[in-house]
Amino acid sequence: MASLRLLILLLASCCLPVFSVNDNNPTSEEQEKQKKAADTCKAFGQACGRCLSTGLTSVPFAGGALSGGINAIQEAYPVKDKVDGVSSDVQLANVKLDTLKIGTRWETWAAGAYQKPVSNIEISWLKYIELERGLKTSSTEKESLKNKFFTYYSQCEDSTLLLHRFLTAKPTSITENLGDLLANKLGCDEKEITEHFLYLNQLMFKGNYLNEMYDKLKGANTDARVVSGRNIASQSALALAKSHQRCVSHNAAHIERDIIELIDDDNVRSEIEKKVLAFLTEKYNRYDWLVAAFTTFFSKQRPKSLKKHVVRGFIKVERGIVTVAVAKQPKGTHTMAAAVKKAIESCSLREKSFCSDVEPKLMECQESVHGKRLSETYTAVHTFVKKNRQGATNAKEAPKEEPDNVEPPQTPNVYVGKCGKVEGIGRRYFIVLIKSDEEIMGVNPCTKTNCGSGKCVEPTKFIAMCECKYPQYGERCEKTLETYGTELKREVGSSQELPPNPDVSRSNNQNKQPQPSTSRSNHPQPRETNLNNPNPHGTLKIADNRRKHGRRFSSQRDWFDLRAE
Template sequence: MASPGLQFLMISSFLLSIVSVSTDPDKDKVSTETKKVILVEKVKALGKYIVKNIDAFRTSVTPFLSLIPVWGPLTSAILNIAVQGAGLTIKELIKKEIKNEFESLQSQLAGNQVEHKWDTWASGAYHKPEMQIELAWTNYQNLIGGLFEETDKNKKKALTDVFFDSYKRDSTSKLHFYLTKEGTTLSENLATVLATKLKCHEKDIREYTVFISSLFYKGNYMNQLYDEHKNTKSKISIDKLSKQAYESALAMFQMHKNCIFNNIDYIIKEVEELIDHKLKRQEQANKVRYFLEETYNRFDWMVVAFITKSSQHKIIETLNKHLVSRFTEVTKDGVSVAVARQVKGTHTKAGEVKEAIKKCVEKSVLCYKVPETLEHCEEYVETLLVSQTYTVVHTFTRKAHDSHQAIEAPDDIPDADEYPVDSESDGTDNTTPYIYTGQCFKSPGVKGGKSVVLIKSDEEIMTKNPCSKLDCGTDERGKCVSTENIFVAMCKCKYPYFGEHCKESLENLEKEVFEETTTLPK
């Protein structure tokens, strides 16, 4: 189902395009009405392009600068058609299309618009430009409907004048200021506030990005109508609107990127809130992992829950029931929850890693010494030491109380449909082989301990730099950014380029959309 921002853009693009060719009725001996019908088809092509762009933004593994630029060359004269009238056939077509699209938009907004759930937005400065844009957009809908129904030209002009005299042209400029501001002022940077209030949840960030983009689409569209009505339209004003929309989208991208690279503080706080000492440890581990999988779903997660004091022995370390290496450990009310994450990927190398680990850790190794033994192991997988092929190690002497969504790495990699199903850990059907479970000694001569190793994906094992396989264009278009802590890379584009690989720009967007409709049926 299309987003509210997408529904709006399809409508506004329809209105932008439907009248932009009426200035030269004799060109190529094609009637004005025929040209308008052709432009309806062009709008459909634009709609397809926008659907592809918005859907890609919402489903992409990594965030990217998603922006539909201001369509300055297509600034609408729809008000002139409504005021001056048109042939009956084309007028009814326009009226029908507008009515259908506006009704669809209103339905989508009612069902899908982002809910502002904190007082900072509702009572703060950010709320004001949003309300101004939304109110103006509602008034614009009413104006178009009234102009098509009214027959007296003087009354039509009066309706139009009332709309533009009350229009607040600076609403998008204010929203742009709040998203891009630096330094100390009376209001905080909106992107920073969003990151904090949304706790860096990617799904929410994406929805807010679409929502804020829709405000710029609406505001800038009406700004162009205003400039045309007041005879203040210029390339400079159009370029300014476009740049403001771009910089605002860049602020949302930067916030999204920072959340991915630095969200561990939010994760720690949320895990702490989920710890309940009344829960059984396995239930606790499952509860935390389910939340993390849902909220931060770009990662594979492993969670371990245990009684803190049972694993804090410093002198006689064999008494520790759990040892977690490379995990992030959160403790509350005497309960510890250790969480680990790695970027999702393929795992055809898991069998090789398993064999290398088995060579490093013999069954006679004491459980608490397994992590140290693996850290210093000199076995290789491809060109990497074993220590570089896994994410975390968990050793335990009784029950695991761990939760993950994987199966045991096989000795020989079978076909995908031959993978066994192991639901012992958390009650779910797990089919990805990136876990190795080995034996270890609880204490000298006492068997029964186990160690679990979370094996990295093929992409992390075989690719030293995630940017090496990501094309962001030339230095003029953009550059790849990544972090050492998380195997994630993304393109940061330079103005005026945008898109997942910084390949889009105002010029090639217009060319791609409108070339699709150059050979329409007569």
């Protein structure tokens, strides 16, 4: 008893400086002393807690519960070790350095080679608008406008060919592929990739239209130009689709970078899980997610019993004292979860088994579900302490019986079971993320994907994407750039007819699809630009895809900003 009193006295004496500082107007020196004293007090309290926790485990009846309560308090208020703090800062710095390298590569090309064809097409378009609107003026002024347009455009009529070369560049060439570099710069954010790639396709369409009008104004035959323009536009659109597919199939590095930037050592673990889950669900919405955040095993945090998490099938990201593990699986239908649950419960997983044995036993289990081994029916396994720490997910616990709904449920399922016990802590648990019906049965996702006149491809397992036939585009090839062409014609008030596209006409007659809105906000508009600028080439700039201050951009021009140098 005397030793316990002495321990309490020491704890109080080390915390005394925390409460002795002038609260009204403390100096910076007093604030620094108070902070150091608070850290010392907290560290000493943790040490006392460990001693008490160890001693109380041997006390009959209430000892285990008291020890567990002390450990829970220590987990809720951990002391950040200086080494862990430095490690966290270094990891974040490495991520920022990688992001800077990606940004530097983009800026190098965007400010130089890439911006040339883009700015040439945009500025030529403004000059063409001026020409079309001046055709009703006097013949002298009309000829002046024609000469001005011809003089400028004769120097940049190969802009579509140059843009095509950048978009179709092969890995073996010395030219960076524009689509790949842009997708990487955007962090493989599919929403932003879709909008940026649409802008590039529209730009190619606009360039081809300018070429055809240029030939018509000269009185030249445009047939060869039309065929050539359609071919390079089709090849460019296909190259952009391939860049998009590569991003989808190789997104693990981007996911890790995103998670590291979301981790905050000072946040409660459950809040980190919710934050990461919300971000991943929005950005990578082709997948269902299970997110777990816990104390890094090799950190200096205590107690060690609370760091015994076992994860299989997860992407693990460590930053300082926090580890975030995420498991992903393609979305689908879920009618087999009840059968998977019964199979897991038939695998002799006793509650007293070590939690580290759960996943090996599931792998070895001979139970089957619809002819598939149990090991083929789940994506990930996580063992953890305390049932309310199973992680964040949009899944629900598997039902006991298969649903008899007319529409198959789309919500993913998990199984939660018990395993082992930690002295002074209590029961431990495990959670299993169950695969979709399509993934369990190995169904090709393209069998359920209608791409219209396009082609369905599978860039990575159980993810379907549409490769559209130019000039169609959209998630299911349901839109066409011909609508954009009509908008261009309306914009200039031109008397020139747009070149017909027989392939599209046939396709539209066979598949009547809803057309996209033609409101001006959905298309790049002419910029108020000084057409007499002696240096008309602008600099292509792209905003970072991070949603700074919670603001999203409203149109393509917000990303690709042509500014006169």
